[in-house]
Amino acid sequence: MTTRHYLGVDLGSTTAKAVVIDGLGGIAASSTIAMGAVSRRGMQRAIDAALESAGLETAELSGTVSTGYGRKLVPGVQRTFTEITCHARGTSEMVPGVRLVIDVGGQDSKAITVGSDGLVDEFAMNDRCASGTGRFYEVLARALECEIDDLGALAMQGNDDLEISTMCATFAETEIVSLMAQDLPVADIASSVHRAIAARTLALVAQVGKRTPVVLTGGVARNPAAVHFLSRALRVEVGVPEQPQITGAYGAALLALEADQRGRPVQDVAGADHLFPRTSHDEPGHSCAGCDGNLAGPVDLGASIAVRR
Amino acid sequence: MTVPAMERLVRAARDTRGYVAAWRAAHPDGKVLGVMPMNFPRELAHAAGLLPVIVPDDQEPVTEGRALLPEFYCGFTRNLADQVATGRLDLYDAVFMADHCIQLVGAADVARQLQPETPVFFGMLATSLSDAWAGQKVAEMMNTFREEVEALSGSKVTDESLRASIAAYNADRRALRQIFDERTAGSTAWAPTELQDLVASAMVMDPVEHLALLELARAEKVGQPRDERVRVHLSGHMCHAPRRELLQVIEDSGALVVDDDLWTGRRFLSTDVDEVLEPMEAIGHWYTSRNGNLPCPTRVQHDADWDTWLVESTERSGAEAVIHLMPKFCEPHMLLYPELRKRLDAEGIAQLLIETEHEGIPLEAFRTRVEALVERVLRKRPAYA
Numbered sequence A: 001m002t003t004r005h006y007l008g009v010d011l012g013s014t015t016a017k018a019v020v021i022d023g024l025g026g027i028a029a030s031s032t033i034a035m036g037a038v039s040r041r042g043m044q045r046a047i048d049a050a051l052e053s054a055g056l057e058t059a060e061l062s063g064t065v066s067t068g069y070g071r072k073l074v075p076g077v078q079r080t081f082t083e084i085t086c087h088a089r090g091t092s093e094m095v096p097g098v099r100l101v102i103d104v105g106g107q108d109s110k111a112i113t114v115g116s117d118g119l120v121d122e123f124a125m126n127d128r129c130a131s132g133t134g135r136f137y138e139v140l141a142r143a144l145e146c147e148i149d150d151l152g153a154l155a156m157q158g159n160d161d162l163e164i165s166t167m168c169a170t171f172a173e174t175e176i177v178s179l180m181a182q183d184l185p186v187a188d189i190a191s192s193v194h195r196a197i198a199a200r201t202l203a204l205v206a207q208v209g210k211r212t213p214v215v216l217t218g219g220v221a222r223n224p225a226a227v228h229f230l231s232r233a234l235r236v237e238v239g240v241p242e243q244p245q246i247t248g249a250y251g252a253a254l255l256a257l258e259a260d261q262r263g264r265p266v267q268d269v270a271g272a273d274h275l276f277p278r279t280s281h282d283e284p285g286h287s288c289a290g291c292d293g294n295l296a297g298p299v300d301l302g303a304s305i306a307v308r309r
Numbered sequence B: 001m002t003v004p005a006m007e008r009l010v011r012a013a014r015d016t017r018g019y020v021a022a023w024r025a026a027h028p029d030g031k032v033l034g035v036m037p038m039n040f041p042r043e044l045a046h047a048a049g050l051l052p053v054i055v056p057d058d059q060e061p062v063t064e065g066r067a068l069l070p071e072f073y074c075g076f077t078r079n080l081a082d083q084v085a086t087g088r089l090d091l092y093d094a095v096f097m098a099d100h101c102i103q104l105v106g107a108a109d110v111a112r113q114l115q116p117e118t119p120v121f122f123g124m125l126a127t128s129l130s131d132a133w134a135g136q137k138v139a140e141m142m143n144t145f146r147e148e149v150e151a152l153s154g155s156k157v158t159d160e161s162l163r164a165s166i167a168a169y170n171a172d173r174r175a176l177r178q179i180f181d182e183r184t185a186g187s188t189a190w191a192p193t194e195l196q197d198l199v200a201s202a203m204v205m206d207p208v209e210h211l212a213l214l215e216l217a218r219a220e221k222v223g224q225p226r227d228e229r230v231r232v233h234l235s236g237h238m239c240h241a242p243r244r245e246l247l248q249v250i251e252d253s254g255a256l257v258v259d260d261d262l263w264t265g266r267r268f269l270s271t272d273v274d275e276v277l278e279p280m281e282a283i284g285h286w287y288t289s290r291n292g293n294l295p296c297p298t299r300v301q302h303d304a305d306w307d308t309w310l311v312e313s314t315e316r317s318g319a320e321a322v323i324h325l326m327p328k329f330c331e332p333h334m335l336l337y338p339e340l341r342k343r344l345d346a347e348g349i350a351q352l353l354i355e356t357e358h359e360g361i362p363l364e365a366f367r368t369r370v371e372a373l374v375e376r377v378l379r380k381r382p383a384y385a
């Protein structure tokens, strides 16, 4: 039995996720708070909720790692990792053997190929475009006047044979309104838009190469139509972990655990970097899946900069 | 108070207009030639008494020029069109261009159409360098360039003046290369933004003046050993300087640039003009040998390819990853990129593509990508003993 606990925080563009794990990597508690743009308050609420649910105080944590666009905002972390690394790590733990992770977050999408060792092989992210992201589905639900949670079920009832000319999150609303003005069935519009989004996701996957098994993560993975159409576009079954939104935070917590197993870092290191003792990759208990290659040696990641032209 | 040499170089690099104004004040009868990248031999213009300035992307937003070239032209060419449309290209008495890419030809055409009072000379250079007749054709065009700069300046390009210009530019390039070599060897920690300023200032300044400042700047530079960040090679063919903020984000995300093949870097310095050959022959030889020294995606040569050059270059520099900087929509680079990617994949070299735009680069998204690349590479580093 272990009494050590680790916190992973994923501060994304629209939601904050926190996961507490025990010393064996089991999830002790998790929380997801939707707060709009990267929000310190949302982050704190997510952390507080996860800690409360786990019955822990901050001081009882043996390590914290943060990820997501707001990763540098999380106080008291030992390390930050990108969401690419954390999603790969968390998903490969939840779905052993996964080779392709498609994560659709609030404002971006990623395709990540994972090696047999559970490490990131290749990754691609959508560029400056909210098409197919959580934000896009919100726009779609609003235009179709349905609840976001009902969108997938609605799309599953329709025919997907309408031509959708724009996938731009900004223009989609007008496009959809114009389709509705033609009295086309709402379910058919929802279905066709889902089909078109899945086709765009294929382009992202093409950048890294299709591998199986495929797992969809992120909030959008809870939408059955998104999973269905993606599966059809990829022509393979697309798996969804039980809690698809927390894979990044879970991966971050696992990285905190693995760093601790290697070096037992002090708890209150200021900033993102700290010194771990150097050991060897093949030392008993070392897992490269949580290792940054320095065997947790010093890495200067993400000092703050003020960019001026 | 004397201004430190580096600061003067930075000023020239970032304020072309200011440097040209000062040069004009010191040379009341002198003419300034705007030179389009990358193939025009500045030595010829310098030997005729002109100040040949490689026209930079001045990083201003594209406004009135938006209507002159389509959106699918690269940001640099649209910026050039904007410089024409807003009168910023008036800085130059004439604009010369040796063949490069079709989009740049379009930008030169905009200048010709909208600024009829400014001579715009476009010279076609053989692009297929493996052809037997390429050398002869290049020699003919170099002679035409010589006649054109003579007509513009009203001065003859003598063998003697050309030899002097060749020597001056060679000396400046050599000194710059030495600095780049020091960065690659890890003995002096020059930031990519600093090196960019050194090269960008060389593109603007008189070579003798530039060399003098460069030597001072090098002496002022305090040696600093390299740190443990992931060593990356910056690869690209963009005809302008990458945004400084992008270079800063790359180095701030755990990567350390140890080498490059950028135009505002090694690509500019790849080839000296032979000082033994007859000077006009040497100028032609400079052009025909550049592609072999650092392959260009706009040229064709059977025994030179960029992917092999890149792999060999990472072996020399010890770069652990390659970051490709590709401007949207740079056709020459876009067409070759799949080859580069396949080859680096086959060699097991980690890589990242960053597609840049003239305006509105998503720095935070790029930061995440660079950090993810860094995390990937660090995991592959051999264990410490």
Ligand code: SF4
Pocket: B074, B075, B076, B077, B101, B102, B103, B104, B237, B238, B239, B240, B327, B329, B330, B331, B332, B333
């Ligand atoms: S950046 Fe590319 S497209 Fe633009 S001028 Fe240069 S070679 Fe041509």
